[in-house]
Amino acid sequence: MTTNEIIDPANLVYTKTKVMNDTPMHYCPGCSHGVVHKLIAEVIEEMDFQEKTIGIAPVGCAVFAYKYLDIDWQQAAHGRAPALATAIKRLLPDRLVFTYQGDGDLAAIGTAETIHAANRGENITIIFINNGIYGMTGGQMAPTTLEGMKSATTPNGRNIALNGYPLNITKLLAELPGTCYVTRHSVHTVANVRKAKKAIRKAFENSMEGKGTSVVEIVSTCNSGWKLSPVASNDWMVENMFPAYPLGDLKNE
Amino acid sequence: MNDSKKHTVKEVRLMKGNEAIAHAAVRCGCDGYFGYPITPQSEIMETLMELEPWNTTGMVVLQAESETASINMVYGAAGCGKKSMTSSSSPGISLMQEGISYIACAELPCVIVNVMRGGPGLGTIQPSQADYYQSVKGGGHGDYKLITLAPASVQEMADYTVLAFELAFKYSTPSLILADGVIGQMMEKVILPPFQPRMTEAEIREKCPWATLGKTADRKPNIITSLCLQAEQMEAINLRLQKKYRDIEDNEVLFEEFSCEDAEYIIIAFGTTARVCQKAVEMARVEGIKAGLLRPITLFPFPTTAISNYADRIKAMLTVEMSAGQMVDDVRLAVNGRIPVEFYGRLGGIVPSPDEVLKALKDKIVIK
Amino acid sequence: MAKIKGAIVVNVERCKGCNLCVVACPSKVLSLSKEANDKGYNFSHMSDPDSCVGCAACAYVCPDACITVYKVKL
Numbered sequence: 089m090t091t092n093e094i095i096d097p098a099n100l101v102y103t104k105t106k107v108m109n110d111t112p113m114h115y116c117p118g119c120s121h122g123v124v125h126k127l128i129a130e131v132i133e134e135m136d137f138q139e140k141t142i143g144i145a146p147v148g149c150a151v152f153a154y155k156y157l158d159i160d161w162q163q164a165a166h167g168r169a170p171a172l173a174t175a176i177k178r179l180l181p182d183r184l185v186f187t188y189q190g191d192g193d194l195a196a197i198g199t200a201e202t203i204h205a206a207n208r209g210e211n212i213t214i215i216f217i218n219n220g221i222y223g224m225t226g227g228q229m230a231p232t233t234l235e236g237m238k239s240a241t242t243p244n245g246r247n248i249a250l251n252g253y254p255l256n257i258t259k260l261l262a263e264l265p266g267t268c269y270v271t272r273h274s275v276h277t278v279a280n281v282r283k284a285k286k287a288i289r290k291a292f293e294n295s296m297e298g299k300g301t302s303v304v305e306i307v308s309t310c311n312s313g314w315k316l317s318p319v320a321s322n323d324w325m326v327e328n329m330f331p332a333y334p335l336g337d338l339k340n341e
Numbered sequence: 342m343n344d345s346k347k348h349t350v351k352e353v354r355l356m357k358g359n360e361a362i363a364h365a366a367v368r369c370g371c372d373g374y375f376g377y378p379i380t381p382q383s384e385i386m387e388t389l390m391e392l393e394p395w396n397t398t399g400m401v402v403l404q405a406e407s408e409t410a411s412i413n414m415v416y417g418a419a420g421c422g423k424k425s426m427t428s429s430s431s432p433g434i435s436l437m438q439e440g441i442s443y444i445a446c447a448e449l450p451c452v453i454v455n456v457m458r459g460g461p462g463l464g465t466i467q468p469s470q471a472d473y474y475q476s477v478k479g480g481g482h483g484d485y486k487l488i489t490l491a492p493a494s495v496q497e498m499a500d501y502t503v504l505a506f507e508l509a510f511k512y513s514t515p516s517l518i519l520a521d522g523v524i525g526q527m528m529e530k531v532i533l534p535p536f537q538p539r540m541t542e543a544e545i546r547e548k549c550p551w552a553t554l555g556k557t558a559d560r561k562p563n564i565i566t567s568l569c570l571q572a573e574q575m576e577a578i579n580l581r582l583q584k585k586y587r588d589i590e591d592n593e594v595l596f597e598e599f600s601c602e603d604a605e606y607i608i609i610a611f612g613t614t615a616r617v618c619q620k621a622v623e624m625a626r627v628e629g630i631k632a633g634l635l636r637p638i639t640l641f642p643f644p645t646t647a648i649s650n651y652a653d654r655i656k657a658m659l660t661v662e663m664s665a666g667q668m669v670d671d672v673r674l675a676v677n678g679r680i681p682v683e684f685y686g687r688l689g690g691i692v693p694s695p696d697e698v699l700k701a702l703k704d705k706i707v708i709k
Numbered sequence: 710m711a712k713i714k715g716a717i718v719v720n721v722e723r724c725k726g727c728n729l730c731v732v733a734c735p736s737k738v739l740s741l742s743k744e745a746n747d748k749g750y751n752f753s754h755m756s757d758p759d760s761c762v763g764c765a766a767c768a769y770v771c772p773d774a775c776i777t778v779y780k781v782k783l
Contacts (some may be wrong), residue, residue: 091758094716094779101715102765102778110723113773117750118727122772140555144417145566154564160553162420163566164413165443171410172417176553178401179373179423183555201413204406278733278766318727 105133109158116223118318120308121150123275124217127285128186129157131292141184142176144169146198148190149223167198170205173212177295184292186213192222195231195257202257209266209300213291216258216303218333219310227313231255234332239313254332258305262338268300270339274307274330276322299341307333351532358498358524361531362428362454363388365502366400370539371452372423373401375414377433380466381522382456385428398539408433412440412453419449420565422545422552424506428454430522431472432463434480441515442481446567446578448585450509450549452502453487454518456525459663459690467690468522468613473667476519477641484579486586488516488593489640491611495529497638503534508593510548512585519640521663523613523692586642595638596647600626604633606706607651609672610661611637613692618661621698628699630707640668648675657681657706661698664688681706712783715763719753720775726750730767730776736760739767 107129115121132141138159145153147166154161164172169187177185194202194216205212221239222228228241232254236245246254262270269291273284284306291302307329309321316324356364363385366374376386386404394400401418405411411427418425429437434455444451457472459465476489488508490501498520505516545552556562569575599619601607606625610618615636625632635651637644651658657680660669666684673682685701687693717738724746730753731739740756753776755761763780 089714089781089783091716091755091761094714094763094781095718096779099763099779099781100777101763101780102768102776104774104777108774112723115772117725117772118729119772122774123770126772126774139557142421142553142555151568154562154566158556158562160556160563161565162417162553163564163568164416165439168409168413168416168440171405171413172420174403174410175373175375175401175414175417175425176421178403179418179421180554200406201410204410275770278769281769318729319732322729322732 105129107133107138107158108156111155113156114152115149116312118309118311118321120219120275120306121217123281124215124284124306125153125156127275127281127288128215131285131289132159134289135292137184137292140182142180144172144185144187146187146189146193148193150188150190150217151224153188167193167196168201169193169198170201170210170212170214174205174208174210177210177212181211184295186215186292186295188215189217190223191218191220191230191232195255199257203261203264206261206301206303207264207266211295211298211300213295213302213304215288216305217308218305219308219313220329221310221313223310223313231257234328256333258303258333258338261303266301267303267339268341269294269302271303271337272305272307272333272335274325274335276309276325305333307335353530353532355528355530356495357384357526357528358492358495358520359384359456359526360388361495361499361533362502362518363392364533365499366426367392367394367398368534368536369503369506370398370424370537371400371426371506372539373414373418373425374427375403375405375411375418375425376427377405377408377411377429379430379433381458381525382428382430382454385454400539408436409440412437415451416440416444416447416449419444419451420447420553422549422554424540426452426454428456430456430458431460431469434472434475438481441487442483442485443567444515445485445487445582446483447565448513449515449565450513451515452505452509452518453515454520457519457521459688465690466522468692469663469690470521470612470614471664471667471688472519473640473662473664476517477643485582486641488512488514488589489519490516491519491638491640492524493612493615493636494524495527495531498524499531499533512589514585519612521613590642593639594642594644596644597636597638599634599636601633601635601651603631605631605656606659606702607633607635607655608659608661608698608702609635609637609648609668611640611668614661614663617693617695618698620695621702624695624699625702630702632702643671643675645671645675648672649677652676652679655680657683659702659706660684661693661701662686663692713762713780714783715761715778715780716758717755717761717767717779718777721746721752723773723775724750724752725773726752727772729770729772733766733770735764735766736762
């Protein structure tokens, strides 16, 4: 059987979900954002929730997330996504409301909004992209930047005496009684992509069942910011990010 | 009381200005209040929490972790086409400026209440009007305006809560109620507005087709954003905003006059200060000074034309404010040098007395 | 024993040539083409189509959702 014969709608096993539109994404080649966007879109399609979902886009590289997923979106000021999500979910309790935030948005400027939304147990899902760097503004230090890790504002590596410690905010969020599900994943291998997707699905289901706040951290790469190729970034992430931010469930109630 | 008389009696209540805002919000079908305590306006949220409107109208009331969160909750709610509001006092309003700028650019309707206190900084908890510039000249970053209503009584606190929502939805823009600690704290009799139901989701979809209620199959995604990286497009958005502000200036100016018909001298004052000045005008009249009072009710849009018209008929104006002199700039722009415009003010939380105002009237303008 | 045969279609203009699919493919079917798309990226393509089993590993890890996968049991 030739390739052309195999390429037939009857034999289709995987294609881009319709919840994701055809607009080319602005992300750098190999960026984890694209995979996570795709997983969210797939879960929304599988749950048949396209008409019931409101996403909150952050400030950061994912500011334009609203261009790629055909759902209703609000774009929040830097760090404020959980505040928007709180109000939306409380006013529209039968809708699926999620925020999509980077490490700077969620763990630096928006720490208060994140912690208090989670502590109130808002029935929202927080998707947290942790790549240890500020991608959009050109690779400056993030709250999650590792000790010794170079960035535009830590050219000699993060110095604890000068810059303080990397913030493991997900661990902190797991301590709060308002969270029901706090989990950390990656999307660098097929197996990890599958697990991440399951986690997003579970988080969305929790939100709809009113169990409290679900947090799905995706340890991600920023190959432009890290100044590595996409493949080398994945290796670097496994070697350096995973020891500091180990994958797995931190809380599952 | 016999039955026939009972039907003609309106429901008159005695309450604080802050309480009147809370009652009016519930009654006008507000969907959500998000706030953070700060003196002298905490009674707004306290009253709402006592009223428990979530059990009656379904209105959501939430104490947020900060004014920053409050205004962004309002942004989220407003983006869903919901009637939402917050309230604070001067330092808290400063903290909200980022969110207000975003809401103005995203063209969302909402109501913000500022019960002003003396600043700058943490300042005092006594009444002030020193947030005039912040309220009518922008406040946050970028070219935007807030419809700004200045109540001078507890009744107006209730009435303008309703009006502020009407204007916010009419123009899809944030409205600000600019009160001060006196109006917020004092008790007066008030007739509360009638109950109107909250908008149903079908009504919101009809009236606010941009609202993010979930993308139905028959339309494209609704996106609430203030971001536009193409400068030409951003200029177009700005021009649209400016056109809206011109429409508001053309249609929504409100002011009140007192003894202005034959006046030779007019005092311009708003809010609490206008009440003091009205007494000063009465005292001046007793002394044979032909004084009047013009009270701007909308600070944006400012009653520029009305003030300008008086400049051709009278000898001088005195602007009185609880500030170092902010609104006086707009009065002078309206008058454009045709007659003297003098200023008298008290700062940092002091309310001027009618005697002081009368003396200022005499010393600063009548004598000339 | 039934043999499984697969094929993929890459949305060439959407592909950014990040190479993640090439690495993810267990059958070493893919490589980056010498040609470039309109944006200048060397897009991914099947250089060894006969080895494809349609496992979709490439599509799962693709950040730009530009791979469609087909599979038949022979």
